[in-house]
Amino acid sequence: MILKEYSLEVGGKTLTAQFTDLADQAHGSVILRLGNTAVLATAVMSKHKKEGLSYFPLTVDYEEKFYAAGAILGSRFMRREGRPSEEAVLSGRAVDRTIRPLFEHHIRNEIQVVITVLSIDEDDPDILAINAASLALATSNIPWNGPVSAVRIGKHKGKGALEVNPSYIFRRNEDSSLDMIACGKDGDINMIEVGSSEIPEPAVTEALKRASEEIEKIQTFQKKIVSEIGKTKKIIPKPKRPEDISALFEKEIEKKLPAAVFSGPGKHTLSELKEVWLAFVEKKLPEESSVDADDYFEECIDTLIHREAIENDRRADGRGMDEIRKLYAKAGEFSTILHGSGTFYRGGTHIFSVLTLGSPQDSLLINSIEQQEGKRRFIHHYNFPPFSGGETGRMGGFNRRMIGHGALAEKALLPVIPPQERFPYTIRLVSESMASNGSTSMASVCASTLALMDGGVPIERPVAGIASGLMMKSPKKYKILTDIQGPEDHHGDMDLKVAGTRDGITAIQMDVKVTGIPIPILAEALEKAKVARLTILDVIEKEISRPRENIAESAPQIIVIKIKPDQIGLVIGPGGKSINKIRDDTLVDDITIEEDGTVYITGKNNSSQKAKLIIESMTRIYEAGERFEGEVTRVTDFGAFVKIDNNAEGLVHISEIAPFRIKTVDGILKIGDRVPVIIKEIDEKKRINLSIKDVDPQFAKRNGASPA
Numbered sequence: 001m002i003l004k005e006y007s008l009e010v011g012g013k014t015l016t017a018q019f020t021d022l023a024d025q026a027h028g029s030v031i032l033r034l035g036n037t038a039v040l041a042t043a044v045m046s047k048h049k050k051e052g053l054s055y056f057p058l059t060v061d062y063e064e065k066f067y068a069a070g071a072i073l074g075s076r077f078m079r080r081e082g083r084p085s086e087e088a089v090l091s092g093r094a095v096d097r098t099i100r101p102l103f104e105h106h107i108r109n110e111i112q113v114v115i116t117v118l119s120i121d122e123d124d125p126d127i128l129a130i131n132a133a134s135l136a137l138a139t140s141n142i143p144w145n146g147p148v149s150a151v152r153i154g155k156h157k158g159k160g161a162l163e164v165n166p167s168y169i170f171r172r173n174e175d176s177s178l179d180m181i182a183c184g185k186d187g188d189i190n191m192i193e194v195g196s197s198e199i200p201e202p203a204v205t206e207a208l209k210r211a212s213e214e215i216e217k218i219q220t221f222q223k224k225i226v227s228e229i230g231k232t233k234k235i236i237p238k239p240k241r242p243e244d245i246s247a248l249f250e251k252e253i254e255k256k257l258p259a260a261v262f263s264g265p266g267k268h269t270l271s272e273l274k275e276v277w278l279a280f281v282e283k284k285l286p287e288e289s290s291v292d293a294d295d296y297f298e299e300c301i302d303t304l305i306h307r308e309a310i311e312n313d314r315r316a317d318g319r320g321m322d323e324i325r326k327l328y329a330k331a332g333e334f335s336t337i338l339h340g341s342g343t344f345y346r347g348g349t350h351i352f353s354v355l356t357l358g359s360p361q362d363s364l365l366i367n368s369i370e371q372q373e374g375k376r377r378f379i380h381h382y383n384f385p386p387f388s389g390g391e392t393g394r395m396g397g398f399n400r401r402m403i404g405h406g407a408l409a410e411k412a413l414l415p416v417i418p419p420q421e422r423f424p425y426t427i428r429l430v431s432e433s434m435a436s437n438g439s440t441s442m443a444s445v446c447a448s449t450l451a452l453m454d455g456g457v458p459i460e461r462p463v464a465g466i467a468s469g470l471m472m473k474s475p476k477k478y479k480i481l482t483d484i485q486g487p488e489d490h491h492g493d494m495d496l497k498v499a500g501t502r503d504g505i506t507a508i509q510m511d512v513k514v515t516g517i518p519i520p521i522l523a524e525a526l527e528k529a530k531v532a533r534l535t536i537l538d539v540i541e542k543e544i545s546r547p548r549e550n551i552a553e554s555a556p557q558i559i560v561i562k563i564k565p566d567q568i569g570l571v572i573g574p575g576g577k578s579i580n581k582i583r584d585d586t587l588v589d590d591i592t593i594e595e596d597g598t599v600y601i602t603g604k605n606n607s608s609q610k611a612k613l614i615i616e617s618m619t620r621i622y623e624a625g626e627r628f629e630g631e632v633t634r635v636t637d638f639g640a641f642v643k644i645d646n647n648a649e650g651l652v653h654i655s656e657i658a659p660f661r662i663k664t665v666d667g668i669l670k671i672g673d674r675v676p677v678i679i680k681e682i683d684e685k686k687r688i689n690l691s692i693k694d695v696d697p698q699f700a701k702r703n704g705a706s707p708a
Contacts, residue, residue, distance in 0.1 A: 266348055341355065405441040
């Protein structure tokens with residue numbers, strides 16, 4: 001039952017928030033609709049805090065149900081939804097990254113936000129999910145410094161107008177030049193996701209300003225709702241730090257902290273000092289919590305690096321504010337088996353990326369509620385083994401962070417990937433984080449660019465990425481840090497990842513630890529990121545200036561031919577008999593036939609060429625006037641049948657053997673003879689009629705024929 005309903009026009013569409021008793025056990029819930037797309041957001045906080053935690057326990061779950069798309073999917077043996085799709089994981093991360101900075105992080109009560117997609121039409125549920133999560137939290141009794149609002153901004157190539165909340169179909173349109181999700185409040189931005197077609201920095205700033213206008217409209221809408229039906233927030237006071245912990249820190253550690261923080265690249269010295277500090281607490285204050293001691297140590301680092309950056313232009317490793325760490329780029333030379341590889345270092349962050357090329361059949365099948373059937377021919381996967389952070393842990397599988405980093409690098413590289421018509425391969429990149437000290441995702445973009453060019457993939461231009469940070473005391477007093485690492489990454493106020501080519505930006509992702517960043521600061525950070533990106537591209541292009549002329553010998557060869565759609569059945573044959581015989585005879589790896597008659601033949605050791613010749617022969621369209629040397633296969637009273645290639649034969653009528661009348665074919669032609677023929681005509685039943693006399697009038701005489 002609907003208890004309250006509120007509406008707002010956004011981007012020419014009606015946004016409706018319905019507060020019902022559907023999920024009345026949750027502490028906050030709302031159904032948010034845009035067109036025929038609807039999501040349910042719920043928020044619940046545990047009654048008691050979880051003891052012994054050293055972090056804020058927030059969980060965001062994004063649930064896709066195929067009933068929302070009016071579909072029953074899955075295997076015949078499992079019709080229940082399985083693990084979340086990558087799209088669901090990425091949408092859930094977007095919600096998490098938007099709402100998390102607005103919580104007080106001393107809270108140790110578990111908080112869970114669940115987004116359930118109830119129905120989906122042309123409007124994407126991810127924007128609804130963020131706004132719905134905000135409303136569910138803001139109207140609940142859960143302490144939270146919202147609301148916060150989200151909007152999608154899109155743009156078509158060659159068109160100046162920015163679109164507000166374009167449909168999700170827009171995102172898959174090749175004509176799209178910008179797809180931006182921006183979230184924020186009070187004129188500031190606190191989360192950004194961008195995929196774009198090499199657009200300039202000022203265009204991004206323009207889109208952020210447009211987004212901010214819409215965000216503030218939604219903010220006003222949310223604040224009105226909260227003022228009318230919002231519950232009184234539960235107060236969870238920040239626990240007081242035991243005085244004996246701060247006294248012990250001041251005595252034993254405080255003087256040593258600057259030397260450890262500003263000890264140069266890496267985090268080993270700081271980690272060692274932390275171990276010393278925790279040992280001190282355990283020995284001298286055994287009754288005190290190690291979590292309190294850990295939190296206090298991190299707070300002191302945070303205060304120190306902010307003060308030194310803002311007031312003294314001092315960074316942890318001694319670099320200038322805009323200085324990039326030492327760069328190293330290497331293309332290939334790892335193994336002749338690999339189709340392409342790239343190694344990229346930026347300071348203590350080391351990435352190894354590997355390229356594998358496959359047939360169109362190797363493309364990734366898409367099965368999500370937004371796109372129930374589809375394929376992805378460009379795939380980037382990212383792995384983060386525990387050793388890359390100097391830790392131990394479980395190997396295998398993947399987590400949300402790996403999915404998010406892999407998707408970001410894929411988004412950054414996608415605009416330069418050649419179309420299938422030009423390069424028919426399925427392209428898979430795997431980036432392995434070998435050592436981590438700041439933005440492995442952007443280093444993955446750089447290493448993957450090297451691997452693509454090493455493998456001969458004709459990308460339009462190389463792509464590079466960089467992460468920028470921020471230490472901010474106020475909008476007037478701040479410092480932007482290029483290429484963040486170590487404590488800057490952990491304690492900074494912003495993580496702005498920007499990837500692109502020399503021509504413009506291809507991807508952006510921003511997270512913050514504060515309530516938001518003013519747009520002028522973001523515009524400045526984007527310009528600094530551009531300078532850094534161009535420096536990295538110089539290093540990449542010095543190593544390999546353009547894609548190699550040919551793909552690796554170890555990669556499969558793909559030949560593309562075109563047949564008529566009505567010939568597809570001929571090539572496949574009944575039950576696949578014909579196409580399977582081609583595979584067996586040529587040892588080709590794969591033959592893929594599209595509905596439009598495009599045939600992709602994948603193989604090695606010249607097997608593709610052999611299969612190509614067979615298919616071309618099977619589907620050849622013969623025309624009158626074509627000449628052949630054929631083999632006689634049958635002799636009859638009325639003429640002879642001649643095979644002109646492996647898949648076609650025609651009739652030489654007795655009247656077409658000699659330029660004079662003959663009584664019989666016997667003695668002139670016999671099975672196995674090689675004879676010159678020309679196609680005289682192809683009749684209405686597609687039968688081929690041949691002539692010998694029109695090619696060689698003397699043939700019959702030479703073979704003993706005489707006029708009847």
